[in-house]
Amino acid sequence: MLRIQNINSYYGLAHVLKNVSLHINRGETVTLIGANGAGKTTLLRSISGLQAIRGGKVFLEGKEITQVPVEKKVRMGIAQVPEGRQIFWPMTVFENLEMGGFLVYKMHGRRQLIATIEEMFDVFPVLRNRRKQYAGSLSGGEQQMLAIAMALMLRPRLLLLDEPSMGLAPLIVREIFQILDRLKKENDLTVLLVEQNARVALNFADRGYVMETGRIILEDSASALLANQEVKRAYLGRDQKEIWE
Numbered sequence: 001m002l003r004i005q006n007i008n009s010y011y012g013l014a015h016v017l018k019n020v021s022l023h024i025n026r027g028e029t030v031t032l033i034g035a036n037g038a039g040k041t042t043l044l045r046s047i048s049g050l051q052a053i054r055g056g057k058v059f060l061e062g063k064e065i066t067q068v069p070v071e072k073k074v075r076m077g078i079a080q081v082p083e084g085r086q087i088f089w090p091m092t093v094f095e096n097l098e099m100g101g102f103l104v105y106k107m108h109g110r111r112q113l114i115a116t117i118e119e120m121f122d123v124f125p126v127l128r129n130r131r132k133q134y135a136g137s138l139s140g141g142e143q144q145m146l147a148i149a150m151a152l153m154l155r156p157r158l159l160l161l162d163e164p165s166m167g168l169a170p171l172i173v174r175e176i177f178q179i180l181d182r183l184k185k186e187n188d189l190t191v192l193l194v195e196q197n198a199r200v201a202l203n204f205a206d207r208g209y210v211m212e213t214g215r216i217i218l219e220d221s222a223s224a225l226l227a228n229q230e231v232k233r234a235y236l237g238r239d240q241k242e243i244w245e
């Protein structure tokens, strides 16, 4: 579904992505793991169009999208849930979902927008209960659910998820991944997941890539990466254990 060939990206003179190549098959969940600063977020942003690519190509279902602008990529079915739950704090849950569904409104009108928001409330019932509450007053887990729901308003085919577990308690992380798992199965969703918590990510994903200082250094099935001694040593610390065991 998605193929990236030798892409490079820079912040000023800093060369942050170095000839990165990867692919994601339709319906697959692929994770990118790696230390802080490895370039994982930059890679997601390069795919969604928020970060400029210099050199290399990106294809979505065989069609080159390397320089396609963000809004068009969104229309093509790519949605990103940004790191740090970038929701609108001074707006209510409902208003945030309206913002997330701006394109739904533009293309299909208000009725469809409301119907889609109701669907999101079915997926995340806690958001229905909090629909009139300001987003800034939600718990961390609820904010993450809202951020995911905003991206899902666009009915993406490819969901780019950046650090959904960040700062959340293990039980909440588990709940969010259970919901994502159900969504994936019900909606034929393809997912590219960036996670610091490699254990969570590899338990959720089918395949994974390991990034180090802007390069992909390893690629394998999630189960093989979980069993890989190097990966265990570098990324599967004891502190990540309790969520899944």
Ligand SMILES: Nc1ncnc2c1ncn2[C@@H]1O[C@H](COP(=O)(O)OP(=O)(O)OP(=O)(O)O)[C@@H](O)[C@H]1O
Residues within 6 Å of the ligand: 011, 014, 016, 034, 035, 036, 037, 038, 039, 040, 041, 042, 043, 196
């Ligand atoms: N806006 C920016 N301007 C300059 N340098 C940046 C910017 N954003 C990220 N970088 C640098 O680019 C490199 C890759 O950052 P990136 O955020 O992609 O890594 P990451 O693997 O996602 O790490 P993290 O888990 O900390 O987000 C790092 O060295 C980072 O300091």
